[in-house]
Amino acid sequence: MLQLGQRAKAAARQLALASTGAKDEALRTAADLLVRKAPEILAANEIDVERSQDGGASATVIDRLRLNAAKIEAMAAGLIKVAALPDPVGELVDGWTRPNGLRIERVRVPLGVVAIVYENRPNVTSDAAGLCLKSGNAAFLRGSSGAIESNKAIAAALREGIAKTGLPEDAVVLVEDTSHESAVEFMQLRECIDCLIPRGGPSLIKAVLEHATVPYVIDGDGNCHVYVDEAADLDMALAIVVNAKTQRPSVCNAAESLVVHESVAARFLPRAVDALTGVELVGDARSRAIASSIGPADPLDYGTEFLDLKMSVAVVSSLTGAIEHVNRHGTGHTEAIVTGDLEAAERFTQEVDAAVVVVNASTRFTDGEEFGFGAEIGISTQKLHARGPMGLRELTTVKYVIHGEGQVRQ
Numbered sequence: 001m002l003q004l005g006q007r008a009k010a011a012a013r014q015l016a017l018a019s020t021g022a023k024d025e026a027l028r029t030a031a032d033l034l035v036r037k038a039p040e041i042l043a044a045n046e047i048d049v050e051r052s053q054d055g056g057a058s059a060t061v062i063d064r065l066r067l068n069a070a071k072i073e074a075m076a077a078g079l080i081k082v083a084a085l086p087d088p089v090g091e092l093v094d095g096w097t098r099p100n101g102l103r104i105e106r107v108r109v110p111l112g113v114v115a116i117v118y119e120n121r122p123n124v125t126s127d128a129a130g131l132c133l134k135s136g137n138a139a140f141l142r143g144s145s146g147a148i149e150s151n152k153a154i155a156a157a158l159r160e161g162i163a164k165t166g167l168p169e170d171a172v173v174l175v176e177d178t179s180h181e182s183a184v185e186f187m188q189l190r191e192c193i194d195c196l197i198p199r200g201g202p203s204l205i206k207a208v209l210e211h212a213t214v215p216y217v218i219d220g221d222g223n224c225h226v227y228v229d230e231a232a233d234l235d236m237a238l239a240i241v242v243n244a245k246t247q248r249p250s251v252c253n254a255a256e257s258l259v260v261h262e263s264v265a266a267r268f269l270p271r272a273v274d275a276l277t278g279v280e281l282v283g284d285a286r287s288r289a290i291a292s293s294i295g296p297a298d299p300l301d302y303g304t305e306f307l308d309l310k311m312s313v314a315v316v317s318s319l320t321g322a323i324e325h326v327n328r329h330g331t332g333h334t335e336a337i338v339t340g341d342l343e344a345a346e347r348f349t350q351e352v353d354a355a356v357v358v359v360n361a362s363t364r365f366t367d368g369e370e371f372g373f374g375a376e377i378g379i380s381t382q383k384l385h386a387r388g389p390m391g392l393r394e395l396t397t398v399k400y401v402i403h404g405e406g407q408v409r410q
Contacts, residue, residue, distance in 0.1 A: 004140070008170055009112070011171050023133055026171075027080065027083040028079070030079055030129075030161030033164075034076045036157075041154055042072070043153075044153035045149070048146060048150050051146070065147055074123075078374065078375045079130040082392075084374070088392045089135060092106070104400060105403075109136075109396060109397060109399045110137045113137065113195075114132050116197050116378075117199070118141075119143075119144045119204060120144050120146040125141060125151045129141070130374075132377070137194075138172075142183060193215075195216065196214045196216040196217075197216065201221075217378065218381060219252075219381070219390075220381030222305055222331060224252075224256055224333055225330060226244050227336065228338050229341060230263040230341075234264060236338060240338055240361065241255065241275075242276060245258075245279060253367060253379070254363065254364065256311060257314070258311055262316065265287070269315075276311065280309060280310040281294045281311055281313055282294065282310070284297060290315070319344050323352055326352055334355065335358070336359070336361065356389075368391050371389050377394075378390050
């Protein structure tokens, strides 16, 4: 493991000095290789899928794991989009001149070796590698055993494409040992790793919190809420709730909880029950009194990220009650309000503690590509050093550069 980390560290030093043109050419070449090697990648993926199915993996896990030609094309398109984005490295953040004549500048620089530990999502291999490369970082990747064959095939194509353009192939280093012991060793490689980003569920996050000794940014749970305010357009609210819950329920920006103001609950909840076909709804006494098909909610349901066709429901007496409910049960990911009242929207955005707060739109828009970042390496639910979708700028830090003319401190 240490040798792999040292290879990534050496590559990171070269990447930090690479020109924008060289990085963009490497990304485009790697994208071309992904498409050309699609048959090999799909064959490897089929091995992973069959093994996971034989092992009794859920439909959600299989959905995340399975690749097809369109998904590989999308991975390649993502690399090309990243190549077209502005390069953050070398960007002058700000600058000023002190009374003694010293000129001080803050300049963006790469983090160095960005380590990603992730579960059964082989597309993360490509997304993470592309974002790290463009931001001048080496991508040190440790995927799951369930996707190992897919990850190996994707990483091989990326490494070949990068090397063809003269950049170090160790810009992408994949750990092929998927044992628990290797994961712990990976999380403790302080000599080499500058930042660790976990992409996965509660068990992975728990493992990072328990074992990691390197700096990390948590890509946390998404217990996201949609609050339907008393001033909401109920047709708009219905469309937003259905999209937020059902468009892709297995992802972290899907809504898990519906909160409704008491003044519109009698009109809105029956419509929501009818529209949320196939969704198991569990709620409080007030919601169940309005819609008998809503089952009783366990107290834990309000704090649960279901990642499935299940949703908790609560009726509140006021905007204050809604904000308190969201802040008590939310995970700091994405929270949405549907309202026509500007003052209510402003209060919600100011008082709700989350990385992303949405007014009159679906929670599903919390996504690096939807934000115009090209892709994302994760969605941070913590407050240091990044928060929300992590794109290129979030994969950099700053360096102070001071220019003087012989000044010495008195």
